[in-house]
Amino acid sequence: MNYEELILGRQPILTRDGFTHGYELLFRNPGESSAVIADNTSATARVLVNMVQNFGLEKLLGGKDGFININENILMQDILDVLPPENLVFEIIENTVVSKALIERIRKYREKGYRFALDDLFFSDEYMLMFTPLFPLTDYIKVDFTLSSDNDIRYKTRELKKYPAKLLAEKVETQESYTMALDAGFELFQGYYFARPNIISKSAIEPSKLSILKLLNLLGSDSTLDKIETEFKLQPEFSLKLLKMINSSSFFIRSEVRSIRHAISLLGRQQLQKWLIIMLYASKNKENRRSPLLETVLLRARAMELLAARVYGENSGIAGDAYFTGLISMLDAIFGISASELMSSLNIEGTIKDAIEKREGRLGRLLRLIETSDDRSAAVNRELLAEFRLTVNEVSEIKYASFEWMAEQQVLQGS
DSSP states (O other): OEEEEEEEEEEEEEEEESSSEEEEEOOOTTOOOOOOSOOHHHHHHHHHIIIIIIIIIHHTTTTTEHHHEEOOOHTTTOOOSSSSSTTTEEEOOOTTTOOHHHHHHHHHHTTTTOEEEEEEEEEEEHHHHHHHHHHHHHEEEEEEEESSSSHHIIIIIITTSSSSSSEEEEESSSSSHHHHHHTTTOOEETTTTTTTOOOEEEEEOOOOOOHHHHHHHHHHHTTTTHHHHHHHHHHHHHHHHHHHHHHSSTTTOOOOOOOOOHHHHHHHHHHHHHHHHHHHSSSSSSOOOOHHHHHHHHHHHHHHHHHHHHHHTSSSSHHHHHHHHHHHHTHHHHOOOHHHHHHHHHHHHHHHHHHHHHHHHHHHHHHHHHHHHTTTTTTTHHHHHHTTTTHHHHHHHHHHHHHHHHHHHHHHHTT
């Protein structure tokens, strides 16, 4: 199994009273304690993806504000509104080119409730000329204390106070700098003097760039919901990420998810397409081969779907639920999390949850039948065969049909 170590840095931002106002979320490469960023767009995208899908906003921020660096590429893509405005502040980095289009984009985002900060301000004529038009549009101005002289901090910050933005002293590394910031009227503080970034890591499977591209193309070409659903069925890792998105604080949806089709319908094409663009930026260049375990779960899901159609009829509506149940029944093995942890983090409909956790209900018994089908002498298997009025040969035919389906899909994908 190819896992990727996901890493974020989280540095606290403090008030004058020493309380935590929020955290800056920072990109980190595995094995590195400080940021080494060759591509600001990719770094930003990976922070966004990891923050929402893999770590969770609630766990990372605990209700505080999260500050994230962005550049004009991300800002002008019109994709930030997949994220909730309540707890996020987007930091405009110092090498951003301020244009009329960028100013207008910031205004539109602010109308939607999003907040912005100017990052790494220092009092050079070039910087002030470039960024002064943004001063009225920002909620925070972060002054870099390592690049600013004592006189600049004492006297030039007075000019910044005529704007509504809160002044934040960043890269404060000594007691002297902290005292100077207090005397100059700064409201918020960040730097090594208070705390170094706390490194948070987690293992996860990263979906391939080719798969993201394929889904993005389907969404952008007016493909039918059937085609989009089929592609998600072939990408179990996307299915998990889709559920996490719907259940995250980014989306105010609390409907019980019964199938992949239902999940896609709840999210909507536009939001899904925007999130895939972020994931496309975040994905690595090196493509990972699909794990045999992923093929195993696809075979199980397809067998569940065919079995439900055979037992309850193709028009019964249970086949889609059966596929979904089979798909998530092995996620504990695929993603390295327990079934109970998975169920608690995803908004799964009750009968499907009971099937996964307890093997109860119609779906649970179908799942037990598939799981025990290789052991024909098992009493449980014989009991379930009798309950569903199936023979061993009929179950074998369904499993073989699932293998054929898998082979056809691999040919279609060129794998």
